[in-house]
Structure formats: structure tokens, C-alpha cells
Amino acid sequence: MRPKLTDVAKKAGVSPTTVSRVINNYGYLSEKTKNKVYQAIQELNYRPNSLARSLQGKQTNLIGVIVPDITNPFFAELVSSIEKELFNKGYKMILCNANYDSRKEQEYLQMLIANQVDGIITGTHNLDIEEYNKVGLPIVSFDRTLSENVPIVSCDNYQGGCLATEELYQSGCRHIDYFGNPQSITNPTNQRLKAYEDTVQKFGLKAHVHAVRFSESPTLKAVSVRQLLEQHTADGIFCSDDLTALLVLQEAQKLNIHVPTQLKVIGFDGTKLNQTYHPELSTIVQPVKEIAELLTELLCKRIENPDFKTETNQFKLPVKILRSKTTAH
Amino acid sequence: MRPKLTDVAKKAGVSPTTVSRVINNYGYLSEKTKNKVYQAIQELNYRPNSLARSLQGKQTNLIGVIVPDITNPFFAELVSSIEKELFNKGYKMILCNANYDSRKEQEYLQMLIANQVDGIITGTHNLDIEEYNKVGLPIVSFDRTLSENVPIVSCDNYQGGCLATEELYQSGCRHIDYFGNPQSITNPTNQRLKAYEDTVQKFGLKAHVHAVRFSESPTLKAVSVRQLLEQHTADGIFCSDDLTALLVLQEAQKLNIHVPTQLKVIGFDGTKLNQTYHPELSTIVQPVKEIAELLTELLCKRIENPDFKTETNQFKLPVKILRSKTTAH
């Protein structure tokens, strides 16, 4: 049996009240008793039962983090950054992999509530916004519009879309295709598409939009990509994420379409992983660290003060373009 | 304020005891009252407070998962598989990114205990084994030796090492180098090295072992790799993980060393990510799904029955070789 507060009291030869006072550091305490208690805690390897503390009114220091897919390097890096931030602030993370499955997301949401998490960071949503409104907990969201009063952090998707499209144009492309995950209009990542459309129009070009679902298997995605490449119509492709861009590069190579001379490609996300293992890929780099910092910052503010409000609930962080070989001219 | 059991009772017009009976499904209950209660639960969006339940003696259904680095695709896939398994069994995961930092690992361990997790899966350890013995909770380990009575699951690292080395030899390599993360002898992944040494010896070749730390930055790793390649001594390299193998391929290309004609390369891990985006890389594929299944299976057995024992505490799962272009001849 795990030692409890009364065991520590007995060991230290003081009252339970005193032990609690030492742990929570309030009231009058002499150095001597403090040390006695600390020593007893050490010897028994005692840790206060979080459940009991939290039940009594203290925070749980648990944060629920919901993402669609942790095996996607972008989310892995985001989660890693969030975890770092949370850890430094004394919070622990319950990771929920929703897998683009609304039932799972719903179950996780209920579980997080039941486990009395102090707050939730969500980077996915396939649920009715209503479900999130019912939660009654501090929430912040990454790249998803949930509700009026849920802060939403994202990179400047529109700016990224412009930069990417312009890069292709300036590298000489005149028939620029868009490959991307089809999204609802309210989804901020949809701004990448919007920016693409606006930008090609600005240059007097036509938009060619192709939907490729994230959730689809890479094999399936590859087939769609291949079909498109076989038409040999595009001289530039803007992919809404790097993994799709890599697929395009792969299929292009198989079809002996030379990049960047015959076809230029640019992606989106710019994970460290890709920067290291695919430095040739031009891409739009999301400021993952800054996103994680802002998400946790906003959430913690809300936890400390539930009435915490900012003028706006939309936070767009600037992206950077990484020009490399796949858009060289 | 979140509704509680008594609120549900009031709403349904029954006693708190009855509500509890409905939730926990025991004693005599009429369909009518059950429905009344269910409806009240629905209307109030009530969830029993996990903290209170667990404090009362029920399980927390929380499992701590400790890994060194979630941004490493291998661990991302492992964590993803573990999460799937746990979710299906009704458990939730607290993800701990230890970052090769023993202080952080220690803090996380304490936190998991304080949060009364039902069990721990650990895939890293930089702590004294003693720390883990003190835990007094069901633990299972991936690829790390913790203690006599902690089950340890890993792929058959030795078999993998043999397969990899043999593959290089059979593809014609006669000067085979080993690039890997230096490990303590007790670490099961060290068996990859052992297998390499045994196998080259079997073929009458000399072993050439080069240490490259996982925890080092890719840039630093790349430098070591480059230095080695510049010597142009090896005609085959066995890397103890795929990421290092990719680095070797990259540096080889920069130095105009052609793979596989001048140099053959084989990695280890075989993540889905690499299989998709680097199908050219020959590698040893770890059975991630099976590892995750076994880990959770063993842990759950221990949770249900703390005295659960198996004849052995070492579980080695067979690996598969994936022959591809980087070892073609």
C-alpha cells in the first residue's frame, strides 16, 4: 500500500495537520518540524494522492491534447512542443489521438471531462461545435474554428498560400495546380486554398484544384497524384502539406518528370524532420514552437482566470518560406 | 459548476443511491427508473467524477507511457499503436516525453504515481533501476532492461542485426561498417551490434563500429557520417536506425558516392513513414503493432492480477527484412 499523509505524520512524530501545512506551505512552521516532515516524506517515498487533492478542490494539472494523428510528423512536432511548454508550467498531458474519427473524439472529450482536466487543446474536430460548447472547460484550438469564444491559433495560412503560389509563379510556372485536403470553408487551413486561388487570379492564371484527403492511405493518395501527373498539364504544384508534396516528387520521378526543370513543387508545414531528411523540398514553414507557446499560454491564462479575454480570438502567426531545389529555376 | 450525482438524482426524482446503482449496474432496478436516470444524465450532460470514483477504490484507467522522443517517427508509430490498443481496452494514455533527460523522467515518474495511474509502459530509461523498483505499480518495458520482474518486450534485435549484415554480405559487401547509437551492454538494442559483430566474424570480415548518438542533432550526426564516408573504406553500412541510414544516403549523394553500386546501406526500424516516403531504403522492419499489442496485453494482465506471472519476462518478436534498392546488386 502506498504511504499516506497520516503515515508520514506518524513517522515524523507530528500531527497530520502539520504535514499538510508543510506540503502546502501555510501557517506558522519551524524549520525543525519542516525538516522532520521532509525527511519522513523522503524515507517513505511519499507523494500526495493527486486524486484526493484535486477532489478537494486543487487543480489536476492535467491538460487534454486532442490531435488527429500523431504519426504525422507535423503533429508529432506540435505535440512535442506543447508537451515541453506544459511540462515547464507544471502541467501533464493526456494525449488523445482522434484518428479523424468523431466517435473516438467524442469519447475522448467525455473522458477528459470525467478526469477533470484543467483544460483542453484541440487540433482536430469532427464533432458538432455544440459538443465543445457543452464542455464548460477552458479550451483553445489549433487551426479549427470551434466557437466564438474559443481562441484559435494558427499560422497565417493565407500568407503561406500566397507565398507558395508566388514562389511557383516567380520560378516560371504558368500552370499551377493545387493539391490539398478538402476542408470546410470555416477551417482556417482552407485559407491556403483561398490564397492560391486569389494569387493565380492576380497573375492572370487559372486555378486547378485537386482534392486529396489527409485521412486516405498514402497508396490511395499516390494513385490520385499519379493520375494527375500523367496528364502532364501542370508545371507547378502547390501541395497543402509536405507529405503530399513528397508523394508528388516520388511519382514525378517514377514518371520521369524532372523536378524542378519540368515541374516545380512546393509544400506546406516545414517540419524539422522534412527540413533534415528532405532539404530539397521547398515549403512553407509553420512556426511550430511559437504556435505551441501561444496555445499553452492562452490556455493557462484561461485556467488561472476563467474570465480572461483578449480583444480577438483569432491568432495568426507568420510563416516563412523555405526556398529550395524543388522550386529552383 | 459541473453537475454531480445528487443533481442527477434530483432531476430524475430518485435517490442518489439509485443513480449510483444505475451507473454501476448492481442491485434490483426497474427499466422505468433506469430510463429516468439515463435521461437525467443525458439532459444534464453528467459524467461521474473520475477522481471521486478512483479515490473510492475504482481504477483510474490511466496508463503512463514514457518515451524518449515522440518526434522520432518510430516512437510516434509505437505510441500511436499503443494508444489504439489502450483506447480499445478502455484506458487513456498520459504521454511522457522524457527527452533523454533523467531529471524529466524522474519527475514524470513521480507525477504518474501521484496521479494514481493503473500502470506504466516505458520505452526509455536513464534512471537507476532502483527508482523503477520503488514505483510499486505494474510496469512493462519496451527495449529496456529494468529489473528481473519487469516484463520486457522488444523485437528480435539480434535476428535483425544478423539479417541486415547478411544482406549486405550477400549483396557483395566485404567491408561492412556499423553506425549506431552507443548503448549499455544490458540494453537489448545492443544486440544489433552484437549480431553485426558475430556475423561479420562468421564471414571472416573485420568489424568497424562507429558510435553516433541518437540524441545528437542531425547536423552533428551528419558531420560524423560525412567524415566516415570521405575515407571511402566501406562498401556497406549497417545503420542501427533508419534516420541515420537516411543521413548516410544523403551524405553519400553529396560526395557522389553512388548507392547501391559503390556503397550499400541498410537501416533498422522500418516505420510506415519511411516505407512510404523512402521505399528505396532496405531495412529491418520492427513489428510495431505486435509490440504494442503485447505491451498493453501484458500490462493489463498485471493490472487485473498483480500476481500475474509468465515463465519468462523477455519477449522477443520476430523482425522482417525489407530488401530494396539501397542493397540491390
Place this chain on the structure above:
DNA sequence: CAAAATATGTCAATCGTTTATCACAAAATA
């Protein structure tokens, strides 16, 4: 119709900790 089974309620203890209140020292200050 009596006995058993079914259905619900009341009450209280429990889990481990926090925290307020009251009490009573001993030490420091006026």
C-alpha cells in the same frame, strides 16, 4: 394468503487530502 423476489429509499462510512476553527503552548516583544 403467506412467502419470496423485486424495487427503491435512508443513512453512514469510506477513499486521502485540504482547510477552517479552536485550543494551548512556548517564545518574543512591549
Place this chain on the structure above:
DNA sequence: TATTTTGTGATAAACGATTGACATATTTTG
């Protein structure tokens, strides 16, 4: 010396749910 400050203990009520003991209906069965 009288008073305040400081240090400690004892006691009890929370937090929200579970569960056992017991009482009391109502319904079903023999």
C-alpha cells in the same frame, strides 16, 4: 509581567462517488 506572535495539535467538515446495512414498499410466486 502582560501581551502578542509563533508553533503545533485535535477535531471536523468538506470534495464526489461507492457501497453495505437496513427499512419499506410493491409485485410476483407457490
